[in-house]
Amino acid sequence: MSADEPDVIMCPDGPMLLRGHHRVADESGDVFETERPFSAVCRCGKSATRPWCDGSHKLLRRTKPA
Amino acid sequence: MLPAARGRLSEELFSALVANEPLAGRSFPQAESRDDEQIALWALYELHYRGFDELDADLEWDPDLLRVRRDLERSFEDRLRSWVSIPDAAGPVSEVIEKLIAVDDAPSIARFVQRRATGDQVRTVLRHRSIYHLKESDPVSWIVPRLDAGPKAALAGLQFDEYGSGQPSRLHHRLFAEGMRAAELDDTYGRYIDDAPVEILELNNAMSLFGLHRRWRGAGLGHLAVFEATSSIPSRQMAQGLRRLGFPEAVAHYYDEHVEADAVHEQLALRLICDVLVEEEPDQRDCVLFGAATCLELEARYARTVLGEWDAA
Structure with missing residues (x-):
């Protein structure tokens, strides 16, 4: 893997994008395996399909630019 | 035929x-x-x-x-x-596209389906959408060989997911066909073309135009980014509306899959495909934004037509 090819990408005001196969533990310790070439992990806590993103972050107030 | x-x-x-x-x-x-x-x-x-x-x-x-x-x-x-103007804004194209989406004031078919549509109205939307959903992602596949490694690898990953990650039963146009059959609609490819209003033809033809011509590759990817970035929440609303009306689970399942898949594809298309393409080929910037704005414009025209007919806009 080269330095400009991260496998974990934080999307601005959005989810954490994962490239490739990962096992993701949620807050309760339950483990979920990725099933897609890329996966998006919820970071806003509002997704109905956690640990995966369902776009709910867009319904929240956008963070103001610093 | x-x-x-x-x-x-x-x-x-x-x-x-x-x-x-x-x-x-x-x-x-x-x-x-x-x-x-x-x-x-x-x-x-x-x-x-x-x-x-x-x-x-x-x-x-x-x-x-x-x-x-x-x-x-x-x-x-x-x-x-x-119909479409290219926004003159600085910054990464992903940000410009997100702003275009944020200020878009088109009426929402998905919200109407979620709350008020009748079963017949939903079946009309499914017939119209079948023109694209039965060949979902196919126009974008033509863009793959026209890209450099960065956007190509990300787009191939996105398409692999659209095509079921190697499993025919998970392929998106297969899921839609199953949903149509469950809803007692004909899933024959192109079956409902004569029912499609011109706005649906324009939506489909724009994707083919962008896919078939190398010079339009940036527009095809900008269109893809908007399509994916305006899909997750509307797909959830569609699924809720279908369940409210008692449609079979197979139809709602197609939309459930798009809630999660398109939350991923949105980020991929914006950040790993469009932004990287424009970094590598800055002359593609306006083309990407043109495709993005075209997607919003043509979807808005379809929504106004179909909701207008039902006095629901």
Whole structure:
């Protein structure tokens, strides 16, 4: 893997994008395996399909630019 | 089967194709309406997808037919340019596209389906959407060989997911076909083309235009980014509406899958495809934004038409 090819990408005001196969533990310790070439992990806590993103972050107030 | 003609041009063109008449030197009338132009263009594009049983497969690359197609495309491109303006904004294209989406004030078919639509209205939307969903992602596949490694690898990952990650049963157009059958609709490819309003033809033809021409590759990817970035929440609303109306689970399942898949594809298309393409090929910036704005414009036109007919806008 080269330095400009991260496998974990934080999307601005959005989810954490994962490239490739990962096992993701949620807050309760339950483990979920990725099933897609890329996966998006919820970071806003509002997704109905956690640990995966369902776009709910867009319904929240956008963070103001610093 | 070829669609029904919608004017003088499509009438003469389809008759000539079915009769397998020699096309060299043959001239056809000007399209008499957007419907006439768009149904002719749709049929010519279909020669590159699944074709028509009654037509000679060689017609796909018939130079005289390609000339007819080019004239139709020029007229369509001129119209798109008159409808769509390219935003003049600095910063990564992903941010500009997100702002375009944020200020878009088109009415939402998904919200109408979620709250108020009748079963018949939903079946109408499913018939219209079937023109694309039964070949979902196919126009974008043509863009893959036209890209450098960065955007190509990310786009291939996105397409692999669209195509079921190697499992036919998870392939998105298969999921839609299963949903249609469960809803007692005909899942035959192109079956409902004669029911499709011109706005649906324009949506589909824009994707084929962007996919088939290398010079439009940036627009194809900008269109993809908007399509994916405006899908997750509307897909959840569609699924809720379908369950509210008691549609079979197979139909709702198609939309459930898109809630999660498109939350991923949105980020991929914006950040790993469009942003990287424009970093590597800065002259593609306006083309990407044109495609993005085109997607919003054509979806808005369809939504206003269909909701307008139901007095629901």
